[in-house]
Amino acid sequence: MRSAFISARFLALILAGLAMLCGVAPAARAAETLTIYTYESFVADWGPGPKIKAAFEAECGCSIEWVAVADGVALLNRLKLEGRGTRADIVLGLDNNLVAEARGTGLFAPHGVDTTRLSLPMSWTDPLFLPFDYAHFAVIYDSERLKDPPKSLHDLVEGDATEKIILEDPRTSTPGLGFLLWMKAVFHDEAGAAWTKLGRRVLTVTPGWSEAYGLFTKGEAPMVLSYITSPAYHEIEEKSERYKAALFEEGHYIQIEVAGLVAGTAHEVLARRFLSFMTGPGFQDQIPTGNWMFPAGRVSSAMPAAFGSVGAPGRTFIFDPEIVAAKRQEWTAEWLDAVTR
Amino acid sequence: MARRRDALRSLGLAAALTVVAGTIGVALLALTLRSLDQAAGGASLGLGSPYLWRVIGFTLLQAGLSTALAVALGVPVALALARRPAFPGRSALLALFAVPLALPALVAVLGIVVVFGANGWLGRLAAALGLGPPPSIYGLSGILIAHVFFNLPLVARLALAELERIPGESWRLAAELGLTRLGVLRFIEGPVLVAVLPGIAGLVAMLCVASFTVVLTLGGGPRATTVEVAVYQALRFDFAPALAVRLALAQIAICAVLVALLGRLATPEAVGWGPGRRIMRLDGRGRAGLIGDHLVIWLAAAFVLLPLLSVVTAGLGAPIGRLVADPEFLRALATSLLVAVSAGLLSLAIAWPILEVRARLGARRDGRQAARRLLEQVLSLSIVVPPVVVRAGWFVLLLPLGDPARFAPAIVVALNAIMALPFVARVLGPALEAHLNRHDRLAASLGIEGLDRLRLVDWPVLRRPVLLALVMAGLVSLGDLGAIALFGSDRLTTLPFLLYQRMGSYRTNDAAGIALLLLAAALAITLLSGQLGRERRR
Numbered sequence: 023m024r025s026a027f028i029s030a031r032f033l034a035l036i037l038a039g040l041a042m043l044c045g046v047a048p049a050a051r052a053a054e055t056l057t058i059y060t061y062e063s064f065v066a067d068w069g070p071g072p073k074i075k076a077a078f079e080a081e082c083g084c085s086i087e088w089v090a091v092a093d094g095v096a097l098l099n100r101l102k103l104e105g106r107g108t109r110a111d112i113v114l115g116l117d118n119n120l121v122a123e124a125r126g127t128g129l130f131a132p133h134g135v136d137t138t139r140l141s142l143p144m145s146w147t148d149p150l151f152l153p154f155d156y157a158h159f160a161v162i163y164d165s166e167r168l169k170d171p172p173k174s175l176h177d178l179v180e181g182d183a184t185e186k187i188i189l190e191d192p193r194t195s196t197p198g199l200g201f202l203l204w205m206k207a208v209f210h211d212e213a214g215a216a217w218t219k220l221g222r223r224v225l226t227v228t229p230g231w232s233e234a235y236g237l238f239t240k241g242e243a244p245m246v247l248s249y250i251t252s253p254a255y256h257e258i259e260e261k262s263e264r265y266k267a268a269l270f271e272e273g274h275y276i277q278i279e280v281a282g283l284v285a286g287t288a289h290e291v292l293a294r295r296f297l298s299f300m301t302g303p304g305f306q307d308q309i310p311t312g313n314w315m316f317p318a319g320r321v322s323s324a325m326p327a328a329f330g331s332v333g334a335p336g337r338t339f340i341f342d343p344e345i346v347a348a349k350r351q352e353w354t355a356e357w358l359d360a361v362t363r
Numbered sequence: 364m365a366r367r368r369d370a371l372r373s374l375g376l377a378a379a380l381t382v383v384a385g386t387i388g389v390a391l392l393a394l395t396l397r398s399l400d401q402a403a404g405g406a407s408l409g410l411g412s413p414y415l416w417r418v419i420g421f422t423l424l425q426a427g428l429s430t431a432l433a434v435a436l437g438v439p440v441a442l443a444l445a446r447r448p449a450f451p452g453r454s455a456l457l458a459l460f461a462v463p464l465a466l467p468a469l470v471a472v473l474g475i476v477v478v479f480g481a482n483g484w485l486g487r488l489a490a491a492l493g494l495g496p497p498p499s500i501y502g503l504s505g506i507l508i509a510h511v512f513f514n515l516p517l518v519a520r521l522a523l524a525e526l527e528r529i530p531g532e533s534w535r536l537a538a539e540l541g542l543t544r545l546g547v548l549r550f551i552e553g554p555v556l557v558a559v560l561p562g563i564a565g566l567v568a569m570l571c572v573a574s575f576t577v578v579l580t581l582g583g584g585p586r587a588t589t590v591e592v593a594v595y596q597a598l599r600f601d602f603a604p605a606l607a608v609r610l611a612l613a614q615i616a617i618c619a620v621l622v623a624l625l626g627r628l629a630t631p632e633a634v635g636w637g638p639g640r641r642i643m644r645l646d647g648r649g650r651a652g653l654i655g656d657h658l659v660i661w662l663a664a665a666f667v668l669l670p671l672l673s674v675v676t677a678g679l680g681a682p683i684g685r686l687v688a689d690p691e692f693l694r695a696l697a698t699s700l701l702v703a704v705s706a707g708l709l710s711l712a713i714a715w716p717i718l719e720v721r722a723r724l725g726a727r728r729d730g731r732q733a734a735r736r737l738l739e740q741v742l743s744l745s746i747v748v749p750p751v752v753v754r755a756g757w758f759v760l761l762l763p764l765g766d767p768a769r770f771a772p773a774i775v776v777a778l779n780a781i782m783a784l785p786f787v788a789r790v791l792g793p794a795l796e797a798h799l800n801r802h803d804r805l806a807a808s809l810g811i812e813g814l815d816r817l818r819l820v821d822w823p824v825l826r827r828p829v830l831l832a833l834v835m836a837g838l839v840s841l842g843d844l845g846a847i848a849l850f851g852s853d854r855l856t857t858l859p860f861l862l863y864q865r866m867g868s869y870r871t872n873d874a875a876g877i878a879l880l881l882l883a884a885a886l887a888i889t890l891l892s893g894q895l896g897r898e899r900r901r
Contacts, residue, residue: 027808063868067691076785099602103759104399109766171700185498193596209739225481229579229592232866234472237580239871241482255869314869350600358414362586 054084057290059097059110062090063313070305070312072213077304084292087309094196094279095144098124105129114300115152118340120309121151122347131285133297138319140301143276143338151280154300156333158274160250160267160273161187168244174271175208178245181222186199187245188234192354195230196277201247204275204345205340206353207246213353217360224361250274250332251314257328258311266332273337279315298330372723375716383741383784384711386777387748390756391611394604397759398802415593415610419617422589425503425578426571429510431565434560436511437518442552443656444519445526445627448646450657456664457523458889460516462671464786464835465842465885467859468576468868470878474670475509475581476500476647477677483536484669505581510574514567516667521789524831525559526552528797532646547646558795561628562743566785568625568747569618594749604755609751615744622743626736640694640755644782671882676708678879686876692861694886698840702772703888705777710831714787717742742788745781746800749842753778771855779843785837789836794828832891858884 065088075086089110091097094117101108101124108129116124124130134151137363140146146153162177163171168185171180178187204211209216216230225243227233237248245268256262283293299305301319309317310325317325341349423815444457446449463471467850478484479500500508542550576592582588590610597607624702625730646652686692721738735800757774761767806812806820858881866874 062864066864066868068868068870089768095599099599101397104762104855107762191585193585194579194592196598199600224584226505226580226583227498229595230867232863233469233472233576234579235478236866236870236871236874237480240473240476240480242480253724255617259869283644286398301512355414358585361584 027262041320049312050107051256054289054292055087056084056289056296057087057089057109057129058114059089059091059100059108060114061093061097063116064088065090068191068312070308073285073308073312074305077308078296078299081299081304082292082295086296088209094120099298101127101129108284110284111287111289112281112296116151116276116280116282117196117344117345118276118280118335119181119196119203119350120343121148122343125150125343126347129284130282131244131290132196133281133283134294135297135301139320141320142278142318144336144340146278148262148280151268151282152297152300153278153280153318154305155309155313155318156276156278157245157251157315158192159197159204160252160274160332160339161245161270162178162238162248162265162267163246164238164241164244164251164264165266167241171266172270173268177203178268178270179216180222183222185223185245186223186243187247188222188237188243189227189247190231192357195228197231197234197247197249198227199350200277200351201277203341204339205357207275207341213362217357218363221361224255240303248334251316252330253312253327253332254310254328257331258326259261269332269335271336273339274335275339278318279338331341368431369523372716372720376720377488379436379713379716380741381719382777383745384782386781387745387753389687389760390567390753391608392756393758394752394759395410395608397604415590418588418590418593419613421587422572422591423617424778425506425587425589428503428563429507429514430568432507433511433514436663437515437558438522438556440515441522441526442548443659444523445552446646446652447656447660448644454893456660457520457670458893459664459671460833461838461889462882462885463513463516463667463879466513466878467836467842467862468574469863470674470881471579471670472509472510472577473677474674475505477513477673478669478898479505479508479612480682482713484673494833497800499583501583501584502580503587505583506574506587507592509577509581510571512667512670513577513711513734514553514570515663518563518567519663522559523565524790524828525555525793528553528794534646537646540647544646544652557628561791562789562792563620563623565743566746566789568621569743569760569785572584572614572618572621573747575697586691587600590617591749596750598755603816604759605750607755611749614663614747614749618744619740622740635815638758648802648897652661674875674878676883678877678882680750681872681876683876683879686873688881691856691878692880695858695861696880699819699855699881700884702779702836702855703841704855706783706840707833710783710787710836711833712831713786714742714791718788718792718795721792722799742784742792745784748781750778750782768815768855775855779840780836781823783839786839787832788837790832791825791828792826794847798824830892830895834889837888841885841888842881873887 028231060071063069071088075088079085096113097113097115100108101113104110105127106129113124113130117256130150132149133150137146137148138153142153142156143158161172165171168170172181189201190196192198192202205214205216205220226237228237231248234246235252237243237249238248250262250267252265253263253265256265282298283290284296287293303322304318306317306319306321307323310321310329316329392853435456444453447453450456466474476483479497480486481496481499483497489495489497497506527552537551540546557768572589573591574589575595578587578589579592582727590613594607594610594614596605597610686797717738719744721735724735724738754774756771761770764770806816811820842859844857844863858877862877862881865877866869
């Protein structure tokens, strides 16, 4: 009987714990609250979110509530599901390849910020989506194992089949889709043939960036598809210059992360103020070593040297978002056909 | 009295089935009715497209081969362990065999490549010995290695639990009759295995069908794509929820056929044993048998433990002290344990009425087999319902009630409990059935009922299988990522979530440390339950 009593108490404890997990709404706030939808790593302890929140709250006398989802694609999907009923005032963390579909939801209003002051490798004139950071995709290699890294995408495709690369799947991952578009931008109609050739060098194709980069740092292959900014992380946080980005002659495909203002928000003035804040140092200073991307606005001090070590791509590739939206499925099918043949 | 008992039993069954069907069905329905699919969405994924057929074909191929291998390799290990109750380190090995259940797929994959991969321990050993590089594991072989790593220990443990319930009388008889090894296999071990292996194989097959990260990461390229990948694809870039539901239903239907086929192989009559007294094995005393058994056990142990060891060595390089002191880690640990315990208990609560009714149906010979098979399907299939779809469905459903993240804990616990049902069924099912066959009428005729019956008749016999079922369900839940929050955040930070989050922000070292701590937690749970489950000496 005693044991039955104990397990009843145990059960009660668990139920109490569950109730706590379910949580009660946080205590009422006096100040105006800006609700920003973003992705998880942006608001992680080490991400830029916490400091940006503190900086903006200090100057606006308001408070920011982050609502974080897995990543940019999840962000868009959540908006599609919520539709007009969304609680978001601002959506922060979509990227250039998702812009057309985001526009299609009809949920966004013009941001009204002057985009000529942005520092991007190309011009950006979209009236709805305002860039906050960017980075080119790049092949990262292990300099201890690869003495002669590829110098171009053609090099990569033609090169030694015993030196492998780990790629991400364009059906499930953002860098995977980025590389698919990069191949298309460089090889055009020959992309299928190039994929077939590249197939010899591909160790495996992972569902996401984490799996690919994890395998790479375990030494499974000397190359991985990542961002041109990846070496800066290792240099600054781990004091290691082992992993380097390979600069390709043809140029690199870019990822630009953007934010948008939700149309009809009750906090429009505050939201506009945040978007304008987003292009200045209070926000942008946190981007390089918080989000490991290049700032798209003004920063107050020079970029850490590690970000410049590889140099800037000679040419930036970017497809019009409408073209990406229209062609993604066709190009994915082309890739699938070429690599499973 | 009897009528009231029957009514209670029916009520319990109805409640259990409602929870399972409700949690899954309502979610699928909600997602379908939302029908937000874009016109272009998932054209290549449509049911009946050649792409989908290729994907289904590959799913069945890898699942079939993985299952065959896991069973073929796991059964000899179970037989050897059953013959060697005094094998040094046996209980520690069995505890370690439960750990892969709690490992998130990514951790296991990295552990496996460190041992078997291009730059792995085996490769370096081969190089040091002057042998050539080992064959690449990326492709079908890598998928099979990973699935055997996950499932060989599972098969071994489940089969061993059944073999250990063979009563001592059988072994004495075998010795008196001078049965050879083949004779023992044929007359004693064989019938037990034939009775339970279809169920165990079914569980392994379902786990392999639902495999996602392992298949894509080790598969070497998109030739290795499972239906689960297609579901994820449909929900993500293509954003076609209704299509995702259809793909999920296709997966469930295919698995239902598999379960039905396997069910025909099972022989419920053979499950008639109860736990005997402490058993004494008199067979396998010869030197050849001894060496053979040790070899089998050691090989299996090496295969499973080396990747675990690599997780440990990677984790030891992490700043464990800082991780453990991090309040976020402590919160995640508490959340994970709480979710695991709740899911385990809920799973048990759902499984029990279903298993009990199924057992009673099995005892009759009046054509109740159809109902029995249906319950078997419920217990088997819950694991192949893609959790991302169910989560998405509940998100849509709860959206009008405010931030759906508030309900995340309840949904995660319910989903984990349902996902763990097949494990509970495999562990508890045969034991419960044997127990009822043996003691039910006796208890009834003695008029022992209610709590007394639970305390005096059921609990002493079923304590071990109940604990084992609880542990397995808890471990499965502990390692679950909580069905990646595709649409909504959780605020439900569990250990696997924390691990993936660090992994996704270059913090591989922290992730390795968390993996080690997760492994340690799983081991601690298993060892603790082993202590609790040990029979009291009299």
